[in-house]
Amino acid sequence: MKVQNKTILVTGGGSGMGRELVLHLLSKDAKVIAIDINEASLNETAGLAGDKRSLLTTFIIDITNKSAIEKLLTDAIAEFGYVDGIINNAGIIQPFIKVNELKYEAIERVMNINFYGTLYMIKTFLPHLLTRPEAHIVNISSMGGFLPVPGQTIYGASKAAVKLLTEGLHSELIGTNVKVSVVFPGAVNTNITKNSGLNVPAQPAAESKAIKTLLPAKAAQIIIDGMEKNLYRIIVGRDALFMDLFCRLNPKGAASMISKKMKYLLPG
Ligand SMILES: NC(=O)c1ccc[n+]([C@@H]2O[C@H](COP(=O)([O-])OP(=O)(O)OC[C@H]3O[C@@H](n4cnc5c(N)ncnc54)[C@H](O)[C@@H]3O)[C@@H](O)[C@H]2O)c1
Structure with a gap:
């Protein structure tokens, strides 16, 4: 779906990819509803909208609050008359802890968001x-x-659930006016660790040189391009493209490679 003159809602619009999605949509003359749980960062996003500020409306909302989301629909329609698209971007990672030691509280928080x-x-x-x-x-x-x-096993499980939810929804909505895309970003340079309430684990020098992260603005551009082309799957970054292929050819080999590469996440 072309985004120009459409009304698009972005969750997690206060930071990282969500902020850049908001700004990219505005640059293409979409009307944007940006929501986030973090008021200060959402205000910062609004401050970056420049001469497109009048096309943007913001709401402070926790997406785990079902009744707040139901009210959001009413408020969005009152403001713009309709909504043409939603980009479900808000998310967090889990503490860097094995499932065996991870508390249910942390697990439920990740799954809930x-x-x-x-x-x-x-x-x-x-x-x-x-x-x-x-x-x-x-x-x-x-x-x-x-x-x-x-x-990041529970984080991965939550994102695998989003993958299948999206793919199932796509199948259920074939033949309707609603298009559906699932996005698989690789490593993107955002503050997700800090925003998830976690300390950034120290990265060995060799690993930090080897891992190339994508700028969130580039990720946003790829996502909106994919949305405008109605892609089923939008893969963001060379790392994600490579691992997508590797996982199909040799799933155990791919898992083993990542396990070795990311070993530093779990000291001891
Ligand atoms: N950064 C990466 O490398 C990467 C890779 C793959 C996928 N992703 C996914 O991309 C999405 C965006 O991540 P990001 O890296 O831009 O992170 P980010 O932390 O920069 O942005 C996420 C935003 O979501 C908001 N948010 C968190 N919980 C919320 C809640 N309950 N209600 C409303 N808003 C909430 C945060 O306040 C934040 O502004 C996430 O779903 C993440 O899992 C990120």
Whole structure:
């Protein structure tokens, strides 16, 4: 779906890829509803909108709060009359801890934000999207949704759930006006670790040289291009493209390579 003059809602619009998605959509003359749990960072995003500020509306919302999302639909329609697309981007990672030692509280937090938050958005907005001439749902999964990373097993499970939710939704919506895309970013240079309330693990010099991260603005451009081309899968970054292929050819070999490469995440 072309985004110009459409109304698109972005979750997690206060930081990283979400912020850049908001700014990129505005640059293409879309009307944007940006939501985030973090008021200060969402205000910063609004401050970067420049002469497109009038096209942007922001709401402070926790996506794990189902009734707040139901109210958001009403508020969004009151403001713009309709919504044509939603980009479910808000997400967090888990503490760098093996499942055996990870507390249920941390597990539930990750699943509630990454999976249930995305699901609440979809179930709330889909009936409205089905009434639009054309509409689009974009869900941000992760390379970690098809490739196991030690110390991020529950994060990976939440993103694998987003992957299958999106692919199933795509099949269910074939023949309707609602297009569906799933996004698999590789490593993108954002503050997700800090924003998830975690310390950034020290990275060995050799690894930090080897891991090339993508700028969030580039990631946003790839995502919106993919959305405008109605792609089924949007793969973001060379690392994700390579691992997507490697995982199909040799899933155990791919898992073993990542396990060795990311060993530093789990000292001891
Ligand atoms: N950065 C990466 O390398 C990477 C790789 C693959 C996938 N992803 C995924 O991309 C998405 C964006 O990540 P990012 O790296 O830009 O992270 P980020 O931390 O920069 O941005 C995420 C935003 O989501 C918001 N958020 C968190 N919990 C929320 C909640 N309950 N309700 C509303 N907003 C909430 C945060 O406040 C933050 O502004 C996430 O879903 C993440 O899992 C990131």
